[in-house]
Amino acid sequence: MITAVKGTQDLVFPEIAAWQAVEEAARRVFSRYGYTEIRTPVLEPTELFIRGIGDETDIVTKEMFTFPDRKGRSLTLRPENTAGVARAMVEHRLHESPLHARLYYIGPQFRYERPQKGRYRQFHQIGVEVLGDSAPGADAEAIAMVVEFLEVVGVLGVRVQVNSVGCPVCRPVFVEALRSRLSESAAGLCGDCRRRLETNPLRVLDCKVPSCQPILDGAPRFRDLLCEACSAHHAGLREALGRLGVGFAERDRLVRGLDYYTRTVFEVSSSALGAQDALLGGGRYDGLLEQLGGPALPGFGWALGMERLLLALPKPAARREPWTYVAWSGPGTYGAALDLARHLRAAGAVAVMEHSARSFKSALKRADRMNVRWVVLVGEEERQSGVYTLKDLETGEQQALAAEALAERILKERP
Ligand SMILES: [Zn+2]
Ligand SMILES: [Zn+2]
The missing domain is CATH 3.40.50.800 (Anticodon-binding domain)
Known part of the structure; x- marks a missing residue:
């Protein structure tokens, strides 16, 4: 018997009905905000991800499905969708039209990871990219939209946390303050933290090891060290979120791991998910499109795993x-x-x-x-x-x- 490839799944009714309901809700809610769908190919030139995501990231070194086609060109099944969107923007000059400034995508992504509960090698994402608007209201609106979408599909206990990770002007100041403060208590930190303190100090803030928490709680806060422009941007974000009716909390240690974020980062969690309650996250990436070979446009985006979202939904009543x-x-x-x-x-x-x-x-x-x-x-x-x-x-x-x-x-x- 031939079976499905490891880490992939066949979806049939009635499970597929939940997928369809989520996808329909996404299309309905996003279109109310003037977003339109972009569908990029599942296959892309490998070069796109090496250049865009970075040849030293886990995604590129360990997790991509990469193979030569019959003419020997290296192709990759997309491990994420932002690089493909950036490629399409440049290739078709989409960024020249305000019509394409708000895009969403829904589709499969592929990563060669160890399959486990809720994690697949073919997984599915819903995500958005807002391009060309650097004002904080753009961030707030994209966050408000995802919150509305989660409410429409019925996710319970939705919580929004935000932070600002500064810009190339003020981030080095913060990183230096962080490094110097944490170095004083380095002996109390876990091995990962001590190593990251040298290589990538921001990641230390992400550490979940209990004994590190009291030390990290005493770390400097981004919002105390932001430059004037970043500080104003963050204030604008808070104000616009309030206007749009989004309840949120500041989380000083939220950094989202990826180096390309500038200013706003956010995370949405659901009480339905238990201890590891993060459901999705995203942020502003003002330099990313250019790094991906795209136009020098500011951007904001988030992506959400379908499989994880479905875990956060209440089980439907057993009905005929x-x-x-x-x-x-x-x-x-x-x-x-x-x-x-x-x-x-x-x-x-x-x-x-x-x-x-x-x-x-x-x-x-x-x-x-x-x-x-x-x-x-x-x-x-x-x-x-x-x-x-x-x-x-x-x-x-x-x-x-x-x-x-x-x-x-x-x-x-x-x-
Ligand atoms: Zn700044
Ligand atoms: Zn630690």
């Missing part, structure tokens, strides 16, 4: 599908069943039927296994009278109804 199974049995009834199914669909109901003859008993069994709510029986008598027996498999109730009334009854129960 509001579908109608049209069962037919007896001479001449097939045509009447076709007519009835057509009538129900035209009225807006879901009608399912099978086209090989079987007994009512067998049809009822199949309808039950299909987990439908309704069954209509079309027998010889029903065909002649035009009055059908409607069974409600949820309540066990049974009614005799003409086609019109039947459709009305079913649609009345539509969620």
